[in-house]
Amino acid sequence: MSDIPRLAAWRRHLVEAHARLRLALEIAQKAASDGADISDASRDLLLYCHGFCVALDGHHRGEDAMPFPALVSQHPESARVVRMLRQDHDMISMLLSRFDVGVKSAESPTTIAQHLEGIAAIMESHFRFEERELEPLLDGLELHAQPGDVLGPM
Template sequence: MPTPFNQSVIEEFRANGGKVGGPFEGGDLLLLTTTGARSGKETTTPLGHVRHGAALLVIGSNLGAPHHPDWYHNLLAHPVVRVELGTRTFQALAVPARGARREELFAHAVKAAPGYADYQARTTRLLPVVTLECAEPEGWEAPREITTLAGKLMEVHTWLRGQLRQVKAETDAHFTARAAHRGPGTPPVPGLGLQIRQRCLAFCQALEFHHTSEDAHLFPGIARYHPHLTDTFARLAAEHRTVARIQGELAALLADIGITDPERFRAELERMSSALNAHLDHEEEQLLPLLADVPWPPTAPPAQPLDPTD
């Protein structure tokens, strides 16, 4: 639960289109909603932010306290967060920076808001620097209007494919940096290990939610009107289980990405990518024609008139 002070800031932020007074007046503020690492409950926290290209930066300063803030631990367990910025709300991928990348971003944040340097001086811990990457195709710009369930399905599939491509690119960069290390000692950590972990974790959690929603709601709903597709939905559900198994195997490898064999990891990632893309292709072939005329967001059924004889 937010503190009484934070709750008052949250209410003022939402009531005034992202503008607040008091100590935050004139500052760049956002609301970050994370999922509890242990409780699984959502918590919203007002935070200052700094823009950096297409991303937003938030700093785990905790006012210079000796421990990281709770929201930081939460996003390590659940990387997909919700961001309220002005009058808009987004899903975002939270990726902590490491090594030289963290130093570069922290310097950028301090230049924009010098108070972060004061917070760092108060504690021996390294203040986390987290980038919030918009998890929607349009980024932080105005969203493209989606009017059908087919469009919504393609939006989700496009995001999943994009995340998988980025995992591959970051994996290649990680292993290239390891291979380039020369000299005694262990290879320097290029800072991508945590980034890959966050993206893989977000991808897997989003895919699991997407498949669970399809199996529990979308497929049964369509099957009621198209019983001849029962076998098709059974095949798609079986593919979901296969993809989930591959996800688990990849996650096990990911836990040891600092020491895992690069070729084995790449082979597993390629196997998963091929299986997932084939599944998405097949799902689109089967479902898009059926969903093309289904409105999105869902419309409530019209109210039934009262029967005067009742």
């Protein structure tokens, strides 16, 4: 079998990538809630935020670069949904930047937790919308690329 995934696998890869990102967010939230001493929480959050932020941002950049253009090309009716998803990506990127600034400037644990709650709410809404709207199209998507290059490390 080729090292390029079967075409029908894109739906599964998207769902798996979302599950990994949800887990990374949970770890960052746990680090925030466990950090009674802000210096310890900030140190842990710098580590977890960097990993989570890089993973989520990379996931969205990969989607914007590869599957979204392919979807619009192969399914022009998806253009409105893709446009909405890209707007979500921009909003999430802004929230991640604010969170990163908050962690690096040692904001209070309560404020850090609020950043994470906001990211979690938008991210979950985005993932559910993306999965619901794109799943039928992903099964037939012709995209010859490695899943990790498209959706982040597998």
